[in-house]
Amino acid sequence: MDLAVKSKEIQELGFSVIDDVFTDQEVEDILAAINRTDSTKETFRKSDDLFAIRQFLKEVPETIDLIFNGKLKHIVKGVFGEDYFLVKSIYFDKPETSNWFVSYHQDLTISVNQKVEIAGFGPYTNKHKQFAVQPPIDILESNFTVRIHLDDTNEENGALKVIANSHSKGIYRPETIDWNVEKEMSCNVERGGVMIMKPLLLHSSGRTSNNKKRRVIHLEFSNKILPKELKWSEYLSLM
Known part of the structure; x- marks a missing residue:
């Protein structure tokens, strides 16, 4: 695993895929911990098309040591640096049979503990008792996301489709995409692999058509200290 190559890919394309970060047994252990969790809590969202756990590592803390194995820590520190920490987790x-899909968008918000009027931060939203806010763009440009795939994922069961290098163009409204210029790519990931992406990368997800599950742990990382009035809603040091 050449992390210099992966780092260059992320810088140029906005994403990279790394296989074999978790063994089959590690994936099974993570899934077993999830299956033991009480799914009636407010931070859980359940429908015919999607089951999600917000603040995942807070709700299922026994997965922390399973997720942050030696390989993942090596990737995070090797690609981004020793000063990065976790700020958000979702399962x-x-x-x-899901018909759930997500159209093209950028991830323009961060999760915080409260609403505070601070220059450069806004607008705010509050969903399921979780505050989110659009921060200054330098925070979004330095943050990154790791998506751990617990199933083989391709175009037929919701692999992310992305527009390469769109992360380098600032706030990029999806309605302005010029398909004569832009190129769509499918980020297929094998079970136990990870996809790393920048929040400003335009991405979407299609409906499931092959009757196969797509289970993903979504982790966001930052090295930015927020203004003292604000705190990240989640914080986990990798040291």
């Missing part, structure tokens, strides 16, 4: 379970 997504897209069932075999």
